[in-house]
Amino acid sequence: EPEITQTPSHQVTQMGQEVILRCVPISNHLYFYWYRQILGQKVEFLVSFYNNEISEKSEIFDDQFSVERPDGSNFTLKIRSTKLEDSAMYFCASSIQGISEKLFFGSGTQLSVL
Amino acid sequence: AQSVAQPEDQVNVAEGNPLTVKCTYSVSGNPYLFWYVQYPNRGLQFLLKYITGDNLVKGSYGFEAEFNKSQTSFHLKKPSALVSDSALYFCAVRDMAPGGFKTIFGAGTRLFVKA
Helix, strand or coil: CCCCEEECCEEEECCCCCEEEEEECCCCCCEEEEEEECCCCCEEEEEEEECCEEEEECCCCCCCEEEECCCCCCEEEEECCCCHHHCEEEEEEEECCCCCCCCEECCCEEEEEC | CCEEECCCCEEEEECCCCEEECCEEECCCCCCEEEEEECCCCCEEEEEEECCCCCEEECHHHCEEEEECCCCEEEEEECCCCHHHCEEEEEEEECCCCCCCCEEECCCEEEEEEC
């Protein structure tokens, strides 16, 4: 089965620093997402991205967050000034099409903000 | 707003016994429902989905789920549990609001299968 690649697998940063989480979605997929999971519990939606623009974002996705797909393959999540509460596992996901399609998830980036 | 609820934080079952992981949903309109599984240190993996049609949906690894409109439930089932089924299971619903693109996940149910 096709896989999504996420890098790095672990990221430790100091509060206030910028981090960029990277993802290579599956090549023929059109919809891209970021989710996060805190302490192995609830999976929270952050943002969806389609046709090179944000299609929906949650309340969590404030001005400190941004996404882009700079080269048509990589899909990145940037947190401009990290807070302690940003510590979580961040998952990139993608789907071939829209609402009826399953999501494919990467293995995640564990972000620890100290 | 669309939502799903998983009333059990944890389900314990003996290997070989049938298992059920419960999920109820709240949606406006017809629901698009999913089950995903998460193994330790891994991303979520798709198990099965209900879009329309037969209320009994079959998925990966011998799992199935029954869509019940009157009870607004979508319980995950397996006739005979394996130790390797031990994992975290998430019920999910696709947001059908205009312009909605997200999948909304339940809180998850941890399944322990004892040998």
